[in-house]
Amino acid sequence: xxxxxxxxxxxxxxxxxxxxxxxxxxxxxxxxxxxxxxxxxxxxxxxxxxxxxxxxxxxxxxxxxxxxxxxxxxxxxxxxxxxxxxxxxxxxxxxxxxxxxxxxxxxxxxxxxxxxxxxxxxxxxxxxxxxxxxxxxxxxxxxxxxxxxxxxxxxxxxxxxxxxxxxxxxxxxxxxxxxxxxxxxxxxxxxxxxxxxxxxxxxxxxxxxxxxxxxxxxxxxxxxxxxxxxxxxxxxxxxxxxxxxxxxxxxxxxxxxxxxxxxxxxxxxxxxxxxxxxxxxxxxxxxxxxxxxxxxxxxxxxxxxxxxxxxxxxxxxxxxxxxxxxxxxxxxxxxxxxxxxxxxxxxxxxxxxxxxxxxxxxxxxxxxxxxxxxxxxxxxxxxxxxxxxxxxxxxxxxxxxxxxxxxxxxxxxxxxxxxxxxxxxxxxxxxxxxxxxxxxxxxxxxx
Amino acid sequence: xxxxxxxxxxxxxxxxxxxxxxxxxxxxxxxxxxxxxxxxxxxxxxxxxxxxxxxxxxxxxxxxxxxxxxxxxxxxxxxxxxxxxxxxxxxxxxxxxxxxxxxxxxxxxxxxxxxxxxxxxxxxxxxxxxxxxxxxxxxxxxxxxxxxxxxxxxxxxxxxxxxxxxxxxxxxxxxxxxxxxxxxxxxxxxxxxxxxxxxxxxxxxxxxxxxxxxxxxxxxxxxxxxxxxxxxxxxxxxxxxxxxxxxxxxxxxxxxxxxxxxxxxxxxxxxxxxxxxxxxxxxxxxxxxxxxxxxxxxxxxxxxxxxxxxxxxxxxxxxxxxxxxxxxxxxxxxxxxxxxxxxxxxxxxxxxxxxxxxxxxxxxxxxxxxxxxxxxxxxxxxxxxxxxxxxxxxxxxxxxxxxxxxxxxxxxxxxxxxxxxxxxxxxxxxxxxxxxxxxxxxxxxxxxxxxxxxxxxxxxx
Numbered sequence: 001x002x003x004x005x006x007x008x009x010x011x012x013x014x015x016x017x018x019x020x021x022x023x024x025x026x027x028x029x030x031x032x033x034x035x036x037x038x039x040x041x042x043x044x045x046x047x048x049x050x051x052x053x054x055x056x057x058x059x060x061x062x063x064x065x066x067x068x069x070x071x072x073x074x075x076x077x078x079x080x081x082x083x084x085x086x087x088x089x090x091x092x093x094x095x096x097x098x099x100x101x102x103x104x105x106x107x108x109x110x111x112x113x114x115x116x117x118x119x120x121x122x123x124x125x126x127x128x129x130x131x132x133x134x135x136x137x138x139x140x141x142x143x144x145x146x147x148x149x150x151x152x153x154x155x156x157x158x159x160x161x162x163x164x165x166x167x168x169x170x171x172x173x174x175x176x177x178x179x180x181x182x183x184x185x186x187x188x189x190x191x192x193x194x195x196x197x198x199x200x201x202x203x204x205x206x207x208x209x210x211x212x213x214x215x216x217x218x219x220x221x222x223x224x225x226x227x228x229x230x231x232x233x234x235x236x237x238x239x240x241x242x243x244x245x246x247x248x249x250x251x252x253x254x255x256x257x258x259x260x261x262x263x264x265x266x267x268x269x270x271x272x273x274x275x276x277x278x279x280x281x282x283x284x285x286x287x288x289x290x291x292x293x294x295x296x297x298x299x300x301x302x303x304x305x306x307x308x309x310x311x312x313x314x315x316x317x318x319x320x321x322x323x324x325x326x327x328x329x330x331x332x333x334x335x336x337x338x339x340x341x342x343x344x345x346x347x348x349x350x351x352x353x354x355x356x357x358x359x360x361x362x363x364x365x366x367x368x369x370x371x372x373x374x375x376x377x378x379x380x381x382x383x384x385x386x387x388x389x390x391x392x393x394x395x396x397x398x399x400x401x402x403x404x405x406x407x408x409x410x411x412x413x414x415x416x417x418x419x420x421x422x423x424x425x426x427x428x429x430x431x432x433x434x435x436x437x438x439x440x441x442x443x444x445x446x447x
Numbered sequence: 448x449x450x451x452x453x454x455x456x457x458x459x460x461x462x463x464x465x466x467x468x469x470x471x472x473x474x475x476x477x478x479x480x481x482x483x484x485x486x487x488x489x490x491x492x493x494x495x496x497x498x499x500x501x502x503x504x505x506x507x508x509x510x511x512x513x514x515x516x517x518x519x520x521x522x523x524x525x526x527x528x529x530x531x532x533x534x535x536x537x538x539x540x541x542x543x544x545x546x547x548x549x550x551x552x553x554x555x556x557x558x559x560x561x562x563x564x565x566x567x568x569x570x571x572x573x574x575x576x577x578x579x580x581x582x583x584x585x586x587x588x589x590x591x592x593x594x595x596x597x598x599x600x601x602x603x604x605x606x607x608x609x610x611x612x613x614x615x616x617x618x619x620x621x622x623x624x625x626x627x628x629x630x631x632x633x634x635x636x637x638x639x640x641x642x643x644x645x646x647x648x649x650x651x652x653x654x655x656x657x658x659x660x661x662x663x664x665x666x667x668x669x670x671x672x673x674x675x676x677x678x679x680x681x682x683x684x685x686x687x688x689x690x691x692x693x694x695x696x697x698x699x700x701x702x703x704x705x706x707x708x709x710x711x712x713x714x715x716x717x718x719x720x721x722x723x724x725x726x727x728x729x730x731x732x733x734x735x736x737x738x739x740x741x742x743x744x745x746x747x748x749x750x751x752x753x754x755x756x757x758x759x760x761x762x763x764x765x766x767x768x769x770x771x772x773x774x775x776x777x778x779x780x781x782x783x784x785x786x787x788x789x790x791x792x793x794x795x796x797x798x799x800x801x802x803x804x805x806x807x808x809x810x811x812x813x814x815x816x817x818x819x820x821x822x823x824x825x826x827x828x829x830x831x832x833x834x835x836x837x838x839x840x841x842x843x844x845x846x847x848x849x850x851x852x853x854x855x856x857x858x859x860x861x862x863x864x865x866x867x868x869x870x871x872x873x874x875x876x877x878x879x880x881x882x883x884x885x886x887x888x889x890x891x892x893x894x895x896x897x898x899x900x901x902x903x904x905x906x907x908x
Binding site: 114116163167168169170172173174176177178179180181182183184185186187188191362366369370373376377380386387416417418419420421422424425426428429432433436 | 568570617621622623624626627628630631632633634635637638639640641642646647823825826829832833836842843873874876877878879880881883884885887888891892895896
């Protein structure tokens, strides 16, 4: 990445929250000078530059973070249980599927495409994994079942991606057709009966159950956090000093230290919250496995999009496919792989969904259909553009948290589910309006 | 609107409107791709033979119009007729039932077409349709508001139109993507729908004993008595035929381009034959040995009126030409002085208003009962978009007609009902999902592949 940054004439736009190169913002910024953040030498300069950028309309994750704060404060005022340790873990559990599906969706959205099948791919993954471990049926080991499910979901994504990329069929239609076909396939795989993984007598089912419901013991949670923060901190610091040594533009040291401090503080808060006993009877405590699972998916997809050639190509195609093609990017390969990744992440969501639901019936079809639209909503609320080239997978996590928070909070207040839909709709519209209005203030951007 | 309003455009071959195979109207839809090409040879054809040769040439060139969906309907009909038990698929009773089943998809797909023509999308049509149906059903309740049936229908259609106008305003003035606006709308109205119905178990139904409610109940379930069916058909065919004939003659007299007289005669004859077949099929007794049910269902003329109104609006009025112009190239339309904001807003409003009517028909099809189980708004919108695209409407704007929605909707309804006839047991439900999905993909694949052969057409990178 660093060699791209080295040449200011290539004008990558720096982002507020990372010192990575952001090609996302580049298409519009291409004629502008280097963003002042990249040249900021002190912390004060950096913040001023960041504030100027936010006011200029390029607000990054700020709106969705504000939305989370607003949601948290208003529900806490309405019901003091909202920010209790028990409920926060519960809220994260409810948001997990939204987060993963939104991340899957973002791979399509970044290209300026859409994947309407993520919800049903998730349903497919969940029924495959649950069917394959049935002691009376295939009776495969849990890890084989998971691999088969992920391969099936990734493979379905590959088929859709091929139709979109090679035959140039509109992704909206391909994934709409895929959705309809998968509704049927999921019912066939289910075989019209209920499939459960809740039998504690079978080792494979217990492990699958624990993927969603299992937790680290409190001590292990602390150790893991220490290792993680230590490794990330050292990595970040070393990378920064290497850039400085090579004479590249780097964020000020104090900023790097602050970032590491923030990550550590957030991690400590998280582990402390999760380690509170949240059972009414007995003990349930510790960090749920799903938190590291979501973090791993987020981390892997972030590295893939931000640090690899593939990721740069994704943003390049999203920004301007014709320009990317002329620069020698294989549109076919990148597009196909994005749909594979979308299917794969949806498959991971499917494994978690099976574990979360414990037993699956054909009702999951209806649930999966509403998940699709909420996944798109989560991505857009998080700040990802529907027009391609603009967004990060962290947007999916934050947007999923907003939607999960609204569902959780209104549920706590005893509001029925139809009103929750109304509120989510309002939040989605608000996010879109904020996005449009903030972009009007942005310099040199077309509408 | 005068019959010859658009003739100045036709008179000048340099403006290259593309003539379509199935109507004598000018279609701006196909124009964007062809604008650099010469005048289509069909326009200049003087004899029937020339015309048919020109038409075949155009189909081979990739611009196949309604042909793929008509062929798909024929294939589906033949296949199901062969494989259904007792070859029951094409029984008159089943055909009439399929039409009723397809009604909501047809009307919603017509509604969606105008939005797709603008290269926008309306994901809320399903939810808006259900809102419209529930409003109309609630307003005629007695005890309750007890409105007359026509006032209830108008109120429902107007409210839905206002909903659409609001969405159109958000999308066109604030420039929020229609995908997001209507997605939010979908969530919003789905929630409101359940609230209005009175919870997840709520429902509203019509009594077929009260005349006022009976009329809405009969919109799909009621029939025109056999003799009246023939009279109506005769009137429609004579009036329609005379109008088409006189129009073509008027054009010829003024020296404008017009299809050969033999072609006009053939069209009128085909139309009359289809009408006679429909009336014969509908007049067969489809009831039991005790209660006979015969006659053309009201819903057929209702759908035809909706189709006719939309066809005239899209193909004979300035509004329609502007819609195609915006869909073809919004920037060019804007520079030509078309108000993008107004056309887009009106299109969304008319789309939602039509959807509201579709929702009333849906409730009537379900024997006058509306509940949260009547239809799933999410599935409704997916099937609607699928119906429009299968029918031949392009998702990229500027290409499509109202008739495409009707044919696509009929195909989807036919597949759904055909599968249910097959006694497949456990496989029936999955196939009802898989087949429309497969047909959708096949239709778009055919469209994409055929367009590759088209002259001068633009494909994306």
